[in-house]
Amino acid sequence: MKKFALGITAAVLLTGGVSAQNITEQNVARTQEIIAGVLEAYGGAERLASLNSIVIEHQTTATAVGQSRAPGPPWDRNNNQGQDAIQFDDSIFVTGTSGTGGGFEFDNTTIINAEQSYQLNHRAGTATPISQADFNTASGPFIRVTPALLVRQLNLRANTARYLGDAEVDGRSHAVISFVMQTGPAISLYFDQESYRLNKSERVLPGFGLIEYRFYDYDNIAGIPFNQRFELLVNGDTNLERRNTSTQVNSDITALTQVPESLSRLAAIDPDPLTTQKLGEGVYLIGGSGTYAMFIEMDDYVIAVGGAAGIPQRISELRKVIATKPIRYGVMTHHHSDHVLGVPAYAAEGATVIASNAHASVVRAAATGDVELKLETVETRRVLEDADRRVEIIDIGPTAHTEHLLVTYLPAEGLLFEADHFTMPRNGVVPPAVSSTRSFAGALARHQLEIKTLVSAHSPLTGTPQDLQTALDKPVVR
Ligand SMILES: [Zn+2]
Incomplete structure (x- = not known):
């Protein structure tokens, strides 16, 4: 009985003690x-x-x-x-x-x-x-x-x-x-x-x-x-x-x-939802919120171009227009951290990632996950071709932005995809060119590419060589 009473006393004491010792109360104090x-x-x-x-x-x-x-x-x-x-x-x-x-x-x-x-x-x-x-x-x-x-x-x-x-x-x-x-x-x-x-x-x-x-x-x-x-x-x-x-x-x-x-x-810029645009027969620009990838349909496979954010969602959207053909290649424009995010997604598709030779180690490091990366590197130019289409992947670097830059060029369509050098603003009003735009224009001229449409990794709007010229000609206000 005495023992029991002691027990109660101890319990009461302990209870009092617990409230002072409680870790949350102690932390708050x-x-x-x-x-x-x-x-x-x-x-x-x-x-x-x-x-x-x-x-x-x-x-x-x-x-x-x-x-x-x-x-x-x-x-x-x-x-x-x-x-x-x-x-x-x-x-x-x-x-x-x-x-x-x-x-x-x-x-x-x-x-x-x-x-x-x-x-x-x-x-x-x-x-x-x-x-x-x-x-x-x-x-x-x-x-x-x-x-x-x-x-x-x-x-x-x-x-x-x-x-x-x-x-x-x-x-x-x-x-x-x-x-x-x-x-x-x-x-x-x-x-x-x-x-x-x-x-x-x-x-x-x-x-x-x-x-x-x-x-x-x-x-x-x-x-x-x-x-x-x-x-x-x-x-x-x-x-x-x-x-x-x-x-x-x-x-x-x-x-x-x-x-x-x-x-x-200028006019206000509205939110930018995920959209799929057909740029030409079998050529799609898919993206939103400032990042876009281009998909090119070949006879029995698809070439994906660009590795910026959201590639898994863009591939899901692609499947609504090209249901079954496998993505055989994923082209990385350059090594910047925001442009190799798509590497794991392309690897998971079983695609071969194509990158500049100089960017191989960055691309390998970007490959997370269990799938082994298939990597093919480009020294100057890589051509992918079948009966109906020719796709040229060309290193047009150096530019003011990067030492190596892979652009994807469709000669028959006069269409070129690039990242970070010439981005059409969503309200369509082209600002004065920056150094990277100038060096990009110089590289296009050096490579004598005949271009009708400029596609960018950061805009849903495509541009023309006239738009690029407008940027080059526009004076800097301040
Ligand atoms: Zn960049």
């Missing part, structure tokens, strides 16, 4: 404790709540991992400069960048302001309305590289926050808190245990890997610490280095939302 310290370090909850607008000017060096002219390191490094502005009470976000990289020159601004949202192309002198602007999606990347805004978000979404543990960063102990923003996977924030400053954050993007953000050189602006330097690492490799040259807090940003009178206003 520790999370709240850290967030309280962080809020104080970032000027206090009140000051952060009254943080309504921020304008940051920056200079950035991007390392073009998997996006350089050569298929391997050392990667090309590209410079750009820009300005980001956010205003929370009206859900306004404005981001502008100008610079060069990958054979492109650019000077663009995106204005997210409800019904008054625009994409500005200052080089072309055009303003295109954005039909479905989303403040949270558009501003997320800026918030993720701005510690004060991450802390503000963390405070607003503290109910999603969890303490993950402690970790060393640069020899100092940090408390790690994870929370969930409106969009994207959970983000882990590393706060210095003494200063409570955010020195590092991390996310895992499925299919992409570990994205790491490092924040350096804090300066106090309007009572809030702002980093003056930032670095982005992808799977441990430096991808982006940025220096913030100016940070303004709670200034009026409405002037930045105005579309300059000098720009010509």
